[in-house]
Amino acid sequence: MKSTHITAAVLVGAGLAAAGFLAGKYTGAPAEKVASVPASGPTSERKVLYWHDPMVPGPRFDKPGKSPFMDMQLVPVYADEQNDTGVKVSAGVQQNLGIRTAKVIRTQLASSFDAVGTVQFDERLTEAVQTRVNGYVERLLVRATMEYVRRGQPLAVIYAPDWLGPQNEYLALKRAGVPQDLVDAARDRMRAMSIPDALIRQSEQVGAAQARFSVPAPVSGVVAELGVREGVAVTSGMTLFRIAGLERVWAVAEVPEVQAVRLRRGQKVKAALQADASQTFDGELQEILPQVSANTRTVQARFEVANRAGRLTPGMLLRLQVAGPVTSRLVVPAEAVIRTGTRAVAIVRKENGSFEPRDIALGADLGDQLEVVQGLGEGDQVVASGQFLVDSEARLKSVLGGMAAAGQASGPASSAGPEAKAPPAAGIFAAQGKVESVDPDGITISHGPVPELKWPGMTMGFSKPTPNAFPGVKAGDMVSFQFKQGGPMGYELVAVQPAGAGK
Template sequence: MSRLQIVALVAAGLAVSGAAFLLGRHSAAGSGPSPAAAPASAAAGERKPLYWQDPMVPGARFDKPGKSPFMDMQLQPVYADDAAAGGDAGVRIDARVQQNLGIRTVAVKRAEVATAFDAVGTVQFDERVSVAVQTRAPGYVERLAVRSPMERVARGQVLATVFVPEWLGPLNEIVALRRAGASAELLAAATERTRALSIPAELVRQAEEGRTPEARQTLLAPAGGVVVELGVREGVAVSPGMTLFRIAGLDRVWAVAEVPESQLAHLARGQKVQAVAQADPGQVFTGRLQEILPQVNAATRTLQARFEIDNRQGRLVPGMLLRLRFDGPAASRLVVPAEAVMRTGTRAVALVRRDGGRFEPRELELGADLGDRLEVRAGLAEGEEVVASGQFLVDSEARLRSALGGLAGPPASAPTATGGAR
């Protein structure tokens, strides 16, 4: 083959190769995106988080992913579509998983509830019906009829006989004037003197009748009850103003109860209360609040309340224990079952069921403890559903999802430290 033929063949091959290259480039440009356009398209389809949060403490929001400062779990991202749908708090659990976990919810309701609480009271003497027996003249106890304290006495019963020597002079003077036929003025002056000396009218009348004066005073019980104080013995001297006997009545007694300071707002003077004897629950009494003593026990944070109880049958004696039942006025209150509330230190939390299988923790302000129910003052609305059983399983599910999500590790550009709360 000549040189000219070889050159022609090489030129033809180069021409075919160039045409094939141009054709392939044109086909590639028309069938798919360029390498520079592919990343831009992928980035356009990503969901960008608005913020990160702890699903069990949704109030705090963070700018960056990381570990929650409240719980031992990773922060969860919240996206724009989640926030628009109201799913910016709590944790979402599939219905099948809810059934497997045995989650049970109840509705928040209003109920007519009367504030009631119990307290223990001690029976005491009613000091308002206590009376003192005294003598207004110096003398000595000639005979003592009641000899021991805490002895029961009846109204009009003889307590003691007191001899008063200084009464003999004025009484003998009246007898002498009567026998001498003295004027009415002198007799009136002598009688007035006996009144100044507190001589009993019965002794004065005996002297006016001319009988031999007796300077003895018989002390009678002015009221029935118990002799709580015995200040004399037979034969001892007495002086004016000296208390010989103190008698406490038993027809009415006090029940003094220790009432918690937090229940003070539910008490009012005149309020009725039921009292049951601790030793015999069959004995029920009715009392009325008389007074709340203006002093708080710093150790127990309680106040003393006095209740007046009718005891005309004499079944109550001082020192007995009574269980007092306070029933306040009924009012409409928002209540939830006690089992639906989780207490974490100083916080009370309930899990509220939301749409889409989401459960949101809600911090509550609790009111009165109603036994198996709790009053809710703030944090819930009527009709909302709260988790009554399985709360800790929901918390465990949130922790498990956080742990499984953290196995993949954070993105290369994401910091590992917790972001600052907004």
């Protein structure tokens, strides 16, 4: 009976073993096959180049941990960020900071500008009224300056006794029936004495010499100068009146020196009364006076303005809009430009969403817009609001230049405490440590304290003087090395001597 139970147990065990063998045969292979199939989805991770302290960007570390310089954790630098010098700002932070961008556009603009001009007489239209004989002002018909007169209007009556003799001689010759050539000679003598033809005809009609004649206005305008009074004696060549024409006037404007270089003779101008902008006039630039005011650095420009209706009088102010040629210009909003005094900077949004400061060269100031002649391209996105916050963050990353070298050189020394001072540029320091990694541009070493710099023991990167320097050094070596301030990482190796082979 006992042997029967043992035999049954052996048979059951054999059956279980066979079942397990068959199960492994038909299910083991597929299980292995499933396990060997890679999981779906992305399996690649971002490659970390090194860790560093953002406040002391020079030293590099090959593993995460706490910064030896600041009370913060080391930050990884990824391979896809190595050449990205921009500043990344999350969408939420951009919304909170009110960061707004604008597009750099190309537009057609005319190089026009506004100026204020003062109306003056056009001196080329001024006429002088003179007498050609000695006599007296018997009647003065125009008694005040700035009085408007018309062409041909009598201005004064002159009594000229010197003209009586030549007229009487002429009339006597005509009555005596002498040859015509003698009569013509007498008439030419009167013309040489500037006796008007109208006065000669009048004397012929009445048969007696005439000594009184009227002086007419040669042009229409205003009496700019009145040189006589009624009853005074006049001499030959004396100026009695000066008439200023008003068909055209001058508008003399003070133009800034920077805008005067764009002025050209013949440029059209649209003028409007300062007191009433609805009254407009057409004109053009006639002269640029060859003088510059030393106090205001302005040039006087003389514009000729049409005034056929006589609405413009000297002393009025005109607002002049000088039209220039139309040119294609690249412009940005004026609020998007940061002026530092020595240069102009714009914060550009890159394709990957980061922000990068960029030096630009400016052209003309167009009010709300500025012309860009260098540094930006059409279609670039620039920060128009909140750029100062982005610029401050960029300065921490040393994007604007000049701060990177200073930050790397003074970082380790200043992190030891406020009393630490940077070593001399020519100083060479020695330390011992273990080589953690070797890169083409530098060597990362875990070294002991450096008393001269008041450094504690740390892991940091040192620049190589050349990419092929120290070819025998490899990771894991215990080395004695010398270094100095300089290089892209802040400190550069001078000599590396292996102290023992690493395991």
